[in-house]
Amino acid sequence: MTTTGEEHRPAAGGPWWWQRRRSAVLDVGLAVASAIECAAEGVAFAGDAGVPTAVGVLFGLVAGSALVVRRRWPIASVLVAIAVTPANMGMLLSVVGLYSLAASEVPRRITAVLAGMSVVGTLIVTFVRTQQDAVRGDLEVGEWFVFFMAVAASLGLTAPPVLLGLYVGARRRLMESLRERADSLERELMLLADRAEERAEWARSEERTRIAREMHDVVAHRVSLMVVHAAALQAVARKDPEKAVKNAALVGDMGRQALTELREMLGVLRTEPVQSSVGVSSEEVSEESEEPSKGSSEGVVGSREVGSGEVAAPLAAVGAAAAAAASRGWPQEGSEGPWLAEVDVLVGQSRAAGMVVELSVDGEPGVYPAEVEQTAYRVIQEGLTNVHKHAAGSKAQVRLAHRGDEVAMQVENGPASEGGSYDARLPSGGNGLVGMRERVTALGGVFVAGPTDAGGFRVSAVIPASGR
Template sequence: MTSTGEQRVGAGRDGPLWWGRRRSAVLDVGLAAASALECALEGVAFAGEASLPVPVGVVFGLLVGSVLVLRRRWPVAVVLVAVAVTPAAMGFLLAVVGLYTLAASEVPRRITALLASMSLVGTFLVTYVRTQGDVQADRWYVPVVSVFMAVALTAPPVLLGLYIGARRRLMESLQERADSLERELSLLADRAEERAEWARQEERTRIAREMHDVVAHRVSLMVVHAAALEAVAGKDPAKAVRNAALVGDMGRQALTELREMLGVLRSPVVTAGPAASAASEASVGSVPVVSAVPVSLVAAGQVSGAVDEGPCLAELEALVGQSRAAGMVVELDVRGEVRAYPREVEQTAYRVVQEALTNVHKHAPGARVVVRLAHREGEVAMQVENGPSDAGVAGAGLPSGGNGLVGMRERVLGLGGVFVSGPTEAGGFRVSAVLPDRVRPAA
């Protein structure tokens, strides 16, 4: 049996053999030397009483006292030796230190109680016998002195050892809990950083998608009108003037929307007040954890608020009219009872139709387009289908980044909807989306 904490391998272990630290080894060797000296002196009296040569008694005392050096390694053996030499009236330091070490160790309490009782009884009997033979006094004197000596040499070291052992175990438990809390806090911090980075990435993607929707459609129409303006400038001045006016209006609209979005990005971040700061504190055990909101997320939240104030389904007719003004043949088919939807749903539906029309301008100039909008129970569906491109109509030469369909899919799936796109049998292209009438974010 080993004592508590002394045999555990841990950081900072620098002692020899079974000692965890060097100073522990020095302390035990010093106690063993003092115990050996005490037992050697008591061995002289023991040799006289047992009719043994004095050197034998001295050597016996040295050996008995030196056993104390093993107190951390085998505390039970040290106490047993102390109990065994009690009749020889030697080893008081050995018994006291041995009992303390035994009580403070991880030895089962029943074994500690048994050995402590053996030491108590042994000390009582030896004291009783010696006192009764040396003193002629009242009959109560000898038992009282014997009990006092037995309790005085046994109870204090045992109680002190129990207290020190319990305190050591408590400190170790608190240290383990602190380490565990530190690991949990580190894990929570890592997860919070991951969530913050994920949120920042989501907002960056959303802002990029919004700017793509705002710029791509307006600029695409501007390019189409500019091409038409170039074609009719010398033939039909009146139509050229109208096209120029349309290009100017669309350019101003695009600049206005970009200015609003960039203004939100440049606006100062509003810091949280005392109430919000107090509400952000959480307690994990006895360690407070304060959650910090990254500045970029607050700014992103402002951008989200600005983005939510985007277009709606009521503006769909005007959107289709812009494409018609650019020379595209567009048919708008609205079915079902018109009703209001959450802002995110209306904005997403508008952006899907807008991006689909932009793709027609880019990839299928001169194609006939049908825009269908259906108000159903619990959902709203939209479909933009174009026929094959008119070979006689020259393309506008608009660049394509390949992000239009990806952005539409992300928008629709983000609200828990369904998105399908692909070519038709007639050689055209179809974009279909279904959105729930209430916002149900996808997992």
């Protein structure tokens, strides 16, 4: 299959050294014609040499048949033609032999030497024959004409087939070179197509992994908080209906926030980037501010009573996070969040779910690329989610450090407390730590996670401020 879409079907193979049968037929036909010519000229040669006519005819038949090997051994055909030149036979043998030699892959030095030998041999034989005819009186010409005729005859029988053979050989090699180049280009195109397909498959796999990681980060955290609140709601539903209503309000708030973020992410996947998913959107703030009855004076999460100020703390922190983001020049509409300034909101949501969380921020926040902000936020978010899942009731410490050329974060919790919070029996897919490690290492950072000596768990990450 060539680049033009045409298929080259291999021709039927010929006998012996011929690639095609028609080539064999052509060479055999030329050999027969040359043998007949040499046999007819062998009669005159036998009379001049004083040998039997049958010997001259047989000699001519054998010599003329040398053309049958002109493709396989072109040098042999030319040597036979030169050898029978003194016998004044083999004109067709000489012409076809020289053409085949010039068109073959024989080195040009050998072609030039044999062509020169043929010219000299033909020149001498023609000159001697013409001189003999002039002496006998059969041809009345001058000495100059004899020499001119000998030169013209020798060049006329040698130069045209040699030049034609050189042209045909050069054209054949050019066509073969072009065909090889086309085949090579076709192979390269096929290789590039295979590589492009592999890259596309790799890109699809990477995109699936990225989408799965984003879905996990966006949904799992809020759903985990919803499950924690639902467990508390189940525990106090019959004992204190009023507190159950408050916890149900918190579950509703978390559900709306999860749906909002999920809707935004699906919108990004369907079209082009739109308003990013953040911890709590401004519309959610307005919704929750219009429903103060859902977060009244007291709420219970586990065995711990939470005042209205604590329940409303995550919602109030949204405005502070937005103000901090605006003061640092972060875009609000159409930007890709979340941002590190929203860590207070994230921690407040965990506190509202009954977790005791300490937050410490060291250093002056810098202006980081969006991927650095998102990755740092997701690491803290996943760390808090893991505490909800695997260490219910334990105390967590969140540390965020801005170090100029890098940003470091750590989430550490103590051992799980049986009485500190209700067991929500949260499932775990085992992909949280894997996703965090992939995010951090993709930006050239370092990620470490493992148990502590006190029986808790620690998640730490350091990300370059440049993101690479």
